[in-house]
Amino acid sequence: MPKLLQLLKRRKVNCKIIDSTIELLIDESIYSVDVLHKCFYWYSSGYDITILRSDIADGCLQVQISPKNKSNEFEADCLISRIKQDLIDYKLRDIVTKETQSIRELIIAKAFAYYNLDTNPATDVSDPVGFNPNHVNG
């Protein structure tokens, strides 16, 4: 990999401004395509967003952001700083979503399953005086 690209890869997000278009080069190992789509969805009302696989840096995604009309022209620094914050937020949301997916499915499956609860508690019964409710005849 050329030295410049190695340098680029060391940073998570690189920015370039050409005319009224911002180009971001984003390390995919840090921010996945899912994260990018969820993040830039919110920018797509005011800006044309293009997400591509970069052809200059391996493992990087390229995002092009250009205002849809003049009223959306941006203060580049301000916009880039907002994007960086949003990328972090969506990355965090992505971590929770992926890490908790099976628990979420379990909660919902149990919530809507018609099942009979065990008559005896599944956890150990604390029984300091030796009275075991499971052995009481009804």
Place this chain on the structure above:
Amino acid sequence: MDNLPVKNTRKFKTEEHYNNSSSYHLLPFRFHRITSFKEVLVNEIGDFLLVPIGTAKAIITKSFTRNQNEELYGDLMANFFISETPIPELLDVLAVRYRTRKSFLDYFTSLHIFVITLRCEHTCHYCQVSRVNKDIDAFNMQKHHIDAGIDLMMKSPNPDITMEFQGGEALLAFDKIIYAIERTKVEASKYNKNISYVICTNLAPLTDDILHYCKNNNILISTSLDGPDYIHNQNRHRPQKNSYELAIDGIRKCRETLGEENVSALLTTTALSLKYPFEIVDEYYSQGFRNIFLRPISPYGFATHNDNKNKYETSTFLDFYKSALGRIIEYNLQGKFYREDYASIILKKVLTPFPVGYVDLQSPTGMINNVIVFNYDGKVYATDESRMLAEMNDYTFLLGTVENSYEDIFYGTKALELSEYWLNETLPGCSECAFQGYCGSDPVFNYATQGSLVGFRPTSAFCQKNMEIIRYLFELMDSDKRIEKIFKSWIVGRT
């Protein structure tokens, strides 16, 4: 003696047992910034924690440890944000709580709206449905349609049903209302249903005979009051320019005969109303109401398919809402109970484990699941707003006619098609939103304002309005404990 089970006794555990919690597992939760200093964490069952900015990041990246903040760690554990075991020991509790939040689905459709007539003696400029001369009988619901509607209503699995009569001006077809109620009473006793009757009316055609029938049949009156006379009469045109006077007089008569608790009023917010938040709030209070529903402007008609205009209207509405809410809070701070209903609906979702039967803020959406509309011409629509679209020749939400079978209407192809869009858990922009559990999905609104059932959250007036109102309620609660106390009083009733 050998057969006796081994005695389980409570054992004191070593110190290591309690300290061995440096690693934890995340449970599903979402977060959103409330102010420059605070963010809110909301879990899958709607419990929340207000914490300093950066807390979510520390928890999610696991840089947060128990030793850093034992109290927060305890809150996170107790409120199901994190777990020390991969599957939380109280998973069943989480599941029951989740089911409770969705318990509005348990009994299926409750609210059955009968558009008993399309005739009206008002000519309100914002009304999409009722510009019909009051003498035309063709716009009344025919008896065979009423019969078929009641038959469908009796098939609802819900034992508690609300039968609501709307118009036009419903009282112009009071003979049809009597016919419908008398038939419903017979059918309800056959099918063991508890029916609550509601008439939505501007009260202008109210007579003593109508009042006595309402009294004898426990009918609730839902009327309209848009504010002081200079707003109400501007909004609600009558040739005599006396809509306000008739409404106030009607409210007084209804209260005298039916009791205060059986009369409610709804505000229709228009562009004119937005200039008078304080005056509207004061008018409701001075007319003896102790609650007001600051409903947003209806998008049907004037703001459809125009993103910029929707956005402008929504931010103007939000300014109006905040001013009016501030005024209502002032009343409460002076010791006078006065509740804002939209905030109360959201606050009940935020502060209690229970759902709220408000069709516009539900997921799955209220259409079909909680409400159905039988139009004057026998057509069946998914919501009240759907029939307004139909008056604009858009039949997207037409489910069939009262002659169709229950299954065809409620579980048919159209209902199935709409169900693709009625869960905010699956909608783009909503799926990871912290306010998902407090909000809802509204495919009819999406379609009416954006031309798509999915909708587009970045320009959605529904999203913009609800995100900001919910955020603002959190901000208010966090800023002043007295306001939090007032909000709690709104969800439990008078204090």
